[in-house]
Amino acid sequence: xxxxxxxxxxxxxxxxxxxxxxxxxxxxxxxxxxxxxxxxxxxxxxxxxxxxxxxxxxxxxxxxxxxxxxxxxxxxxxxxxxxxxxxxxxxxxxxxxxxxxxxxxxxxxxxxxxxxxxxxxxxxxxxxxxxxxxxx
Amino acid sequence: xxxxxxxxxxxxxxxxxxxxxxxxxxxxxxxxxxxxxxxxxxxxxxxxxxxxxxxxxxxxxxxxxxxxxxxxxxxxxxxxxxxxxxxxxxxxxxxxxxxxxxxxxxxx
Numbered sequence: 395x396x397x398x399x400x401x402x403x404x405x406x407x408x409x410x411x412x413x414x415x416x417x418x419x420x421x422x423x424x425x426x427x428x429x430x431x432x433x434x435x436x437x438x439x440x441x442x443x444x445x446x447x448x449x450x451x452x453x454x455x456x457x458x459x460x461x462x463x464x465x466x467x468x469x470x471x472x473x474x475x476x477x478x479x480x481x482x483x484x485x486x487x488x489x490x491x492x493x494x495x496x497x498x499x500x501x502x503x504x505x506x507x508x509x510x511x512x513x514x515x516x517x518x519x520x521x522x523x524x525x526x527x528x529x530x
Numbered sequence: 531x532x533x534x535x536x537x538x539x540x541x542x543x544x545x546x547x548x549x550x551x552x553x554x555x556x557x558x559x560x561x562x563x564x565x566x567x568x569x570x571x572x573x574x575x576x577x578x579x580x581x582x583x584x585x586x587x588x589x590x591x592x593x594x595x596x597x598x599x600x601x602x603x604x605x606x607x608x609x610x611x612x613x614x615x616x617x618x619x620x621x622x623x624x625x626x627x628x629x630x631x632x633x634x635x636x637x638x
Binding site for chain 1: 552616617
């Protein structure tokens, strides 16, 4: 059941990511909301890697693995960007008023809210983020 | 994503359909800023055709809300699909945006 999506560090690849998630979701018969949420989590993480991860302008590969066992989905992202542990990011204050509401930080917040277990490890020159999500 | 606009009473109605994400939020941002700078102070965004939104899309809507609120105007949303509403709720956006069930209510 393991699926792999390999993309490079270009925003245009987000479309391919979306198409790939849609295909896997259909094959696994996932509810639409879960499929959208997986797409969202991956878009947020990949976007962060592409925007902030690299100090050069070379092409880099970002490898995504999805696995389904019974009612549990595991998603893993592996990249060779600079060390970044999203679990150390401060959470945005979502109770602020309109004026005080900050425009950043939501992406990682979504990852933490939507996914269940999220673990990060630095493996050599790679960031490996592993997340799980139950199918309801 | 498709962005179209019409007039309904005092309101400029913006219809969003498809996916609003990191690859296309700039297009919506440009249009919204254009309308706001042209003096539109009552805007309703009809999201009935919106099937996906990420934080980039939410940022654009928040930017528009801030600008219009600061100018004393109104920026309403309506007709969120369940998936989109869930994302708004997680982000805490349902408490800062006025979100209506129907376009009629959003433009009343």
